[in-house]
Amino acid sequence: MAAVTETLETVDALAAQKYKYGFETNIAMDEFPKGLNENIVKLISAKKNEPEWLLAWRLKAYALWRSMEEPDWARIKHPPIDYENLYYYAAPSGPEPKSLDEVDPELIKMYDKLGIPLNERAALAGVDSPNVAVDAVFDSVSVATTFRETLSKAGVIFCPISEAVREHPDLVKEYLGSVVSIGDNYFSALNSAVFSDGSFVYIPKGVRCPMELSTYFRINARNTGQFERTLIIAAEGASVSYLEGCTAPMRDENQLHAAVVELVALDDAKIKYSTVQNWYPGDAEGKGGIYNFVTKRGNCKGKNSKISWTQVETGSAITWKYPSCILKGDNSVGEFYSVALTHNYQQADTGTKMIHIGKNTTSTIISKGISAGHSNNTYRGLVKILPGASGARNFTQCDSLLIGDQCGAHTVPYIESRNMSAKVEHEATTSKIAEDQLFYCRSRGLSEEDAVGLIVNGFCKDVLKELPMEFAVEAQKLLAVSLEGSVG
Amino acid sequence: MLDINNLTAKIGDKEILRGVNLTVPDGEIHAIMGPNGAGKSTLSYVLSGREGYEVTGGSATYNGQDLLAMEPEQRAAAGVFLAFQYPVELPGVGNANFIRTALNSIRRARGEAELDAVAFLKLARAAIKNLSMPDDMLKRNVNVGFSGGEKKRNEVLQMALLNPGLAILDETDSGLDIDALKIVADGVNALRSPTFSALVITHYQRLLDHIVPDYVHVLAAGRIVRSGGPELALELEAHGYAGLEAA
Ligand SMILES: Nc1ncnc2c1ncn2[C@@H]1O[C@H](COP(=O)(O)OP(=O)(O)OP(=O)(O)O)[C@@H](O)[C@H]1O
Ligand SMILES: [Mg+2]
Numbered sequence: 001m002a003a004v005t006e007t008l009e010t011v012d013a014l015a016a017q018k019y020k021y022g023f024e025t026n027i028a029m030d031e032f033p034k035g036l037n038e039n040i041v042k043l044i045s046a047k048k049n050e051p052e053w054l055l056a057w058r059l060k061a062y063a064l065w066r067s068m069e070e071p072d073w074a075r076i077k078h079p080p081i082d083y084e085n086l087y088y089y090a091a092p093s094g095p096e097p098k099s100l101d102e103v104d105p106e107l108i109k110m111y112d113k114l115g116i117p118l119n120e121r122a123a124l125a126g127v128d129s130p131n132v133a134v135d136a137v138f139d140s141v142s143v144a145t146t147f148r149e150t151l152s153k154a155g156v157i158f159c160p161i162s163e164a165v166r167e168h169p170d171l172v173k174e175y176l177g178s179v180v181s182i183g184d185n186y187f188s189a190l191n192s193a194v195f196s197d198g199s200f201v202y203i204p205k206g207v208r209c210p211m212e213l214s215t216y217f218r219i220n221a222r223n224t225g226q227f228e229r230t231l232i233i234a235a236e237g238a239s240v241s242y243l244e245g246c247t248a249p250m251r252d253e254n255q256l257h258a259a260v261v262e263l264v265a266l267d268d269a270k271i272k273y274s275t276v277q278n279w280y281p282g283d284a285e286g287k288g289g290i291y292n293f294v295t296k297r298g299n300c301k302g303k304n305s306k307i308s309w310t311q312v313e314t315g316s317a318i319t320w321k322y323p324s325c326i327l328k329g330d331n332s333v334g335e336f337y338s339v340a341l342t343h344n345y346q347q348a349d350t351g352t353k354m355i356h357i358g359k360n361t362t363s364t365i366i367s368k369g370i371s372a373g374h375s376n377n378t379y380r381g382l383v384k385i386l387p388g389a390s391g392a393r394n395f396t397q398c399d400s401l402l403i404g405d406q407c408g409a410h411t412v413p414y415i416e417s418r419n420m421s422a423k424v425e426h427e428a429t430t431s432k433i434a435e436d437q438l439f440y441c442r443s444r445g446l447s448e449e450d451a452v453g454l455i456v457n458g459f460c461k462d463v464l465k466e467l468p469m470e471f472a473v474e475a476q477k478l479l480a481v482s483l484e485g486s487v488g
Numbered sequence: 489m490l491d492i493n494n495l496t497a498k499i500g501d502k503e504i505l506r507g508v509n510l511t512v513p514d515g516e517i518h519a520i521m522g523p524n525g526a527g528k529s530t531l532s533y534v535l536s537g538r539e540g541y542e543v544t545g546g547s548a549t550y551n552g553q554d555l556l557a558m559e560p561e562q563r564a565a566a567g568v569f570l571a572f573q574y575p576v577e578l579p580g581v582g583n584a585n586f587i588r589t590a591l592n593s594i595r596r597a598r599g600e601a602e603l604d605a606v607a608f609l610k611l612a613r614a615a616i617k618n619l620s621m622p623d624d625m626l627k628r629n630v631n632v633g634f635s636g637g638e639k640k641r642n643e644v645l646q647m648a649l650l651n652p653g654l655a656i657l658d659e660t661d662s663g664l665d666i667d668a669l670k671i672v673a674d675g676v677n678a679l680r681s682p683t684f685s686a687l688v689i690t691h692y693q694r695l696l697d698h699i700v701p702d703y704v705h706v707l708a709a710g711r712i713v714r715s716g717g718p719e720l721a722l723e724l725e726a727h728g729y730a731g732l733e734a735a
Binding site for chain 1: 585629
C-alpha cells in the first residue's frame with residue numbers, strides 16, 4: 001500500500017494526448033457471415049473443436065436469448081442494436097499459432113504499440129511490468145499467452161478458455177455458468193451462445209500465484225462484436241491478482257462488447273480483479289464508440305474467502321456493468337472500488353450488487369463518478385442481506401464530481417435487509433470542482449487541464465490506491481487525458 | 489520590478505480598487521497595511537489573475553510584462569507567487585506531488601528540465617528542515633486537516649520551493665504562534681536577494697519586526713493613501729487608521 005501511494009505521488013506530469021489507441025491493424029481475417037442464427041453458433045463451436053456438451057450449452061443459450069428482451073431499466077439511451085448486422089466471429093486467418101514464433105509479426109507490432117509486451121524476454125527486461133503474464137485477445141481469439149511455463153511450475157493454469165475446454169474439461173464443465181447462469185440476463189445469454197475467447201485461470205489449493213495475470217482485449221475488426229468469457233477459480237487458500245485492459249480503434253459506427261466474467265473463490269481463497277477499461281468512447285459529438293454490456297460476478301463460495309473488484313472505467317460510449325459478489329461462505333468479504341468517468345456524450349450506468357448469504361459477511365463499496373461535457377453517469381447498487389446472514393455488514397460510499405453544468409450524475413442505491421442484526425451504512429456526496437481549487441492550482445503554475453487532472457485524481461485516490469502499481473500510474477494518466485477539453 | 493499604475497477593478501458592480509499606484513523595485517520588500525475590506529486581498533488576486541475580478545482601468549507590469557494580459561499560470565511562470573490569506577484544501581492530492589507538479593509546470597514553461605521525484609524530495613526535505621516543519625507536511629493532502637497556522641506555513645513552504653521573483657503574502661502572519669511567526673519571517677528573509685521583491689500584506693507591526701520592509705503603504709477604500717518607511721507601521725500601531733482615508 002505504501003509503495004502504491006508513493007507511486008501515485010511520483011507519477012510524472014502528463015503529456016497532452018487524445019485517444020491514442022485508435023489505430024487500426026491491417027491483417028488478413030476470417031469472418032463468419034453477418035447475423036446470428038443456430039448455424040453461426042454451430043460454426044463457432046466447430047471452429048474451436050468443441051465437445052458436444054458445450055455446443056448443446058451454446059444452443060440452449062441461443063434459444064433463451066431469442067426469447068428474451070434487451071433490458072431497459074438502465075439510465076442509458078441508444079438507437080436499437082441491429083444484432084443481424086454484426087459479425088459474431090473474426091480472427092486472424094490461418095491455423096491457431098502454437099507459439100509466439102507463429103504469431104503474425106503485424107500483431108506483435110500492434111501489441112508493442114499498445115505497450116503490451118508479448119515477447120517474454122522483452123517483458124522481463126522491461127522495468128515497467130516485469131512480473132505480469134499476459135493473455136492477449138484480438139477480436140475473437142487469444143493470440144498469445146506469456147509466461148505459461150513459469151506459471152505451470154507453480155501449478156497455475158492460465159490459458160485461453162477455448163484451450164481450457166479441451167485440456168481441462170472437468171474444471172470448465174463444473175464452473176462455467178455456475179456464477180452467471182446462461183439466462184441471467186439478455187447479454188449473458190448472448191455471450192453464452194457466441195462467446196469466442198477469453199482467459200481461464202485456475203489457482204490450485206494453497207498456491208499464491210507467483211505473478212500478476214492479465215488479459216488484454218483488443219477489438220480491431222469492423223462491425224464485429226466481442227464476446228469474451230473469463231473464468232477464474234481460486235481453490236482453497238489460493239490467491240491471485242488479475243488485471244484486464246481494453247482498447248479499440250476509433251470508428252464512426254458503434255461496436256458491441258458483451259463479456260461475461262465469473263470468479264469462484266473457495267475456502268480462504270482471495271481474488272483481486274482489476275480493470276482499466278479504455279474502449280474507444282466515441283468522438284466529441286457522440287459519434288461511434290463501444291457499447292459495453294458486461295456481466296461480472298464473483299462467488300465467495302468458501303468460508304473466509306474474499307473477492308475484490310477494482311475498476312477504472314473511462315472508455316466506451318455506453319458502459320452497463322455491475323461487478324458483483326455473492327457472499328455465500330461465512331466470514332467472506334466482497335469489495336467494489338470504482339471510478340467511472342464520462343465526458344462528451346458518454347453514458348455510464350455502473351455499480352455493484354453485494355448479496356450477503358453467509359454469516360458475518362462484509363462488503364465495502366466505494367464508487368467515484370466523474371461527469372463532464374454532456375455525459376450521464378449513474379451509480380446503481382444493490383446491497384441485499386438474506387435472512388441467514390446474521391452479523392452482515394456493508395459500507396457504501398458514493399461520491400459524484402461534476403465538471404460543467406451540462407452533465408448528469410445519479411445515484412440509485414437499493415438496500416434490502418432481511419436480517420435484524422445486519423448493519424448497512426450508505427454515504428453519498430455530489431460536488432463540483434470549486435473555482436478556488438482551480439485558481440489555487442493555476443496560481444502555482446499548473447495549466448487548467450493539469451489542475452483538473454490533479455483534482456480528479458485526488459477525488460479518486462481511495463479507489464486508485466487499490467490498483468496494482470503499474471495500473472495505478474496508467475489509470476492516473478488516463479483520467480487526465482480523458483478529461484481533455486472538459487474545461488475552459 | 490512590479491509597476492502598478494492607476495489600477496481600478498470591480499467585483500460584480502462593486503468598485504473595489506479605485507486607482508492603485510505602486511512601484512516595487514527588485515530587491516525591495518514593501519508592506520501593505522490597511523483596514524478590513526480596504527481591497528488588499530483584491531489587489532493580490534488581481535495581480536495573480538483570479539476570475540471574477542474585472543480590471544476596469546490602469547496597468548500592472550512585472551519586469552515589463554503585462555501581468556493583466558496573462559493567465560494565472562503564466563504569471564506563476566513569470567515568477568509571481570501568492571501566499572493565500574485562506575489557503576485552499578485539495579482532498580486526495582499529496583502535498584509533495586502538488587508542489588512538484590507546480591514546480592515542474594513552471595520549469596517547463598521556462599524551458600528548464602523537470603525534476604524527478606528523487607531530486608525533488610531532496611530539495612523539499614531541505615526546505616522543510618530550514619523552515620522547522622514536520623516531515624509529514626509533504627505526505628499529507630494539500631491543506632486537508634491542517635490547522636490554520638499549518639496552512640500558512642505550507643504556503644511558505646511552497647514559496648520556498650517555487651522560488652519566486654515576486655512574492656505576495658496576504659496575511660501570512662495571521663493565526664501564527666510566536667515561534668511560527670519567526671520561522672515564516674525567516675523563510676521570507678532567506679529569499680531576499682537583488683532579484684527578489686515582496687508585497688507583505690499584514691495587520692500587525694510585529695511581523696515587520698522580523699521582516700523589515702523598505703516601505704510601508706496604507707491601502708484604504710481602494711487607494712494607497714499613505715506611504716512611508718518602517719516607522720509608519722509603528723505610528724499606525726499607536727494611532728490606528730482614523731483620519732487616513734481623507735488624506
Ligand atoms: N466575491 C465578492 N463579492 C462581493 N464583494 C466582495 C467579494 N470579494 C470581496 N468583496 C468585497 O470587496 C471589499 C474588499 O475585500 P478584500 O478581501 O480585498 O479586503 P481586504 O483589504 O483584504 O480585507 P481584510 O483585511 O479583512 O482581509 C470588501 O468590501 C469585500 O466585502
Ligand atoms: Mg484580505
